Amino acid sequence: MAKKMDKKSPNVPNLRFPGFEGEWDIVHLGDLCDKIGDGIHSTPKYNDFGDYSFINGNNFVEGKIVISESTKRVTKAEAEKHNAHTLTENTILLSINGTIGSLALYNGESVMLGKSACYINPPKTQNRLFIFYQLSANRINNYFISELTGSTIKNLSLKSIRNTILYLPANKEQKKIAKFFSFLDKRISTQSKIIEKYESLIKGIVDLLLHCENYPFKRINLGSLCSIKKGEQINTSKLLDKGIYYVMNGGITPSGYHTEYNTESGTISISEGGNSCGYVQFNFSKFWSGGHCYTLNEISSQILNEYLYFYLKSQEKSIMALRVGSGLPNIQKRDLEMIEVQYPDYIRQKEVVKTLSLLSDKIKIENSLLSVLLKQKQYLLNQMFI
Numbered sequence: 535m536a537k538k539m540d541k542k543s544p545n546v547p548n549l550r551f552p553g554f555e556g557e558w559d560i561v562h563l564g565d566l567c568d569k570i571g572d573g574i575h576s577t578p579k580y581n582d583f584g585d586y587s588f589i590n591g592n593n594f595v596e597g598k599i600v601i602s603e604s605t606k607r608v609t610k611a612e613a614e615k616h617n618a619h620t621l622t623e624n625t626i627l628l629s630i631n632g633t634i635g636s637l638a639l640y641n642g643e644s645v646m647l648g649k650s651a652c653y654i655n656p657p658k659t660q661n662r663l664f665i666f667y668q669l670s671a672n673r674i675n676n677y678f679i680s681e682l683t684g685s686t687i688k689n690l691s692l693k694s695i696r697n698t699i700l701y702l703p704a705n706k707e708q709k710k711i712a713k714f715f716s717f718l719d720k721r722i723s724t725q726s727k728i729i730e731k732y733e734s735l736i737k738g739i740v741d742l743l744l745h746c747e748n749y750p751f752k753r754i755n756l757g758s759l760c761s762i763k764k765g766e767q768i769n770t771s772k773l774l775d776k777g778i779y780y781v782m783n784g785g786i787t788p789s790g791y792h793t794e795y796n797t798e799s800g801t802i803s804i805s806e807g808g809n810s811c812g813y814v815q816f817n818f819s820k821f822w823s824g825g826h827c828y829t830l831n832e833i834s835s836q837i838l839n840e841y842l843y844f845y846l847k848s849q850e851k852s853i854m855a856l857r858v859g860s861g862l863p864n865i866q867k868r869d870l871e872m873i874e875v876q877y878p879d880y881i882r883q884k885e886v887v888k889t890l891s892l893l894s895d896k897i898k899i900e901n902s903l904l905s906v907l908l909k910q911k912q913y914l915l916n917q918m919f920i
Contacts (some may be wrong), residue, residue, distance in 0.1 A: 543555075545701060551714075554707045564696025569655045569686060572692060573647030574616050574631060578607050578882040586613035587643070591629025591650035592640035592863050594811050596726075597666070597719065599627070599645060604857065613646035613736070618651070621645070626654040626669070630690040632859075633808055634682065635675050639666060652695060657792025661705065663712035668700055671915040679770065688726045700920040711918060720910050725904045732897045733847065735891055740848035742750045743746060743886055752836075752876050758873025760833040761843070764867065765823030766796060773838060784808035796822040802830040804853065807864035812854030817841045818898070828870065837875070841883040844890050845875055 545557035564570060578588055584607035587593075593600055610618075625640035631650030639662070640653070645652060656665055663900035668674065702708065733834070768781060771791075777791025784805045797803075799820050805813040806825035823829050833839055846853065853873065857863040877883060 539581065545920065547701075547918050547920050549706070549914070554684060554710075555720075558701040558710060559705045561700050561702055562696065563665075563698040563700055565655070566700065567654055567656050568622075569620065569653075569690060570696055571617070571620060571647050571653055573651045573653075575649045578606075578608050578616065578646065578872075579612050580611070581609045584609045584612070586610055586695070587645050587646055588613075588648060589645045589651060591631060591633045591636055592809050594627055594629050594636040594651075597638055599638050599640070599643050599771075601643075602854075603751065604855065608646055609643070609725060614893075617647050618645065619709050619779045620655070621647075621653060622655050622658075624644075624656050624658055624660070626656070626662060626666050628652040628654060628669070628695070630692075630695070632687050634688055634690055635678050636809060637669055638648070639663075640777075649821075652690075652692065652892075655867065657839040660710040661712055662703075663716060664708040665700065667712060668917060668919045669698075671919045672912070673916070673919070674698060714910070715915070716908075716916070721909065722904065723872055725900065725907060728902065729900045732893055732900065736893050737848040737850075737894075739890060740844055740886075746815060747918070751876040753874055753900055754875050755871060756846075756873040756875050757835075759837055759875055760830045762867055762870055763829050763831050765825055765827040767823060767825030768792060779820055779822055779887050781822040782817070783824030783828045786810050786813050788821075788907060789824065792822045795822050797821050797823045797829050799804075800839060800840065802846065802912055804830070804846070804865070804870065806829045811863055811865050812850060812858055814843070814846045814850050814853065815895070816840070828865075828867070836880075837877050838880070838883045838887055840887045840891070841877060842875065844879065844886065844894075848875075849873065 544558065562682055572589070580588070586608050587601050588606040588608050589599060589601070593605065621640050623642070627638040627640055629636040630652045633650070656662055676699065678690055678694070682688040682690055756850050772792060773790030774792065775779060775790065777793060779792050779795040780788035781788040781790050781792050782803055784807045797817070797820065799818060801817050801819055803823060804824065805811045806828050830842070833842060853865070856865045856869045858866065
């Protein structure tokens with residue numbers, strides 16, 4: 535495993551695998567790569583039967599290209615006319631408009647890029663994974679944030695990307711580091727799949743209960759059951775790595791911690807914007823609801839808070855389908871208020887909650903483990919890269 539270094543040079547990381555010595559070289563990303571560019575800044579000719587997906591930065595999730603039902607399609611000819619031909623087996627993709635800094639590895643998918651997607655083409659001789667993981671470290675993310683332009687929708691320029699400073703050790707050390715983080719990512723992916731299976735089981739049980747003819751269900755819009763409140767944006771300079779109150783700001787995991795909270799424990803939240811908008815979460819402790827987070831407040835006495843959470847969680851896919859926008863997708867409050875909620879009488883709700891709480895507790899444990907793995911990964915990224 536990596537060992538702590540007696541750091542005498544700025545060109546040596548804090549943690550390093552045994553057997554490697556010497557300073558790392560300094561290079562600008564633009565000088566290292568064969569080509570860096572972005573997608574088209576106009577609307578392509580869509581074709582519902584096209585073989586290629588028209589993607590933007592919001593399609594980059596956890597290092598992969600994610601295609602959804604709402605992703606537009608284009609023909610092969612339209613895709614190759616613009617930028618499909620520029621993607622190589624060594625391409626790294628980066629979101630540069632709206633959602634900033636999300637990364638994905640291109641693996642031969644049939645895609646065409648929009649303006650919020652940047653492609654980075656290192657040469658074939660360069661270890662792509664090493665560059666990919668270095669671009670995930672806080673140092674570069676902070677650099678990207680400092681280079682943003684635009685007032686309403688933030689944008690990262692190609693010039694800033696080309697000027698990004700990288701540190702490169704010998705190829706053997708690059709390969710060792712890249713392999714280590716690849717194994718760590720596989721463990722994180724496995725943990726995420728475990729959680730998805732439990733959540734799928736809950737959804738299946740809720741669907742089964744909703745189709746039970748022995749119990750009559752009432753139907754009412756979400757906006758009539760509760761008030762939906764958008765959170766308060768917090769300056770990134772006030773975010774802490776550790777703290778009492780976590781900050782939810784449109785993602786699946788906390789974006790940091792804060793010294794204050796604005797939302798009580800036991801509150802249901804729904805991500806308002808970003809790659810994970812539509813994600814439903816039950817918050818067991820007090821937290822800070824950020825600018826891309828909705829919270830459900832003043833819930834009607836005719837429905838249990840926990841039942842409402844389980845029901846909305848089972849409808850998460852439908853909620854995510856409410857997304858609008860391409861650069862930075864979001865869900866409008868008025869659309870969220872119109873979601874239909876089905877619920878039985880109070881006694882039956884209690885039975886449902888009791889049945890599903892055991893699975894929910896298991897998910898909570900698995901999520902805690904996932905959170906630890908993600909924190910470990912980020913710590914190691916920041917220590918093993920300069």
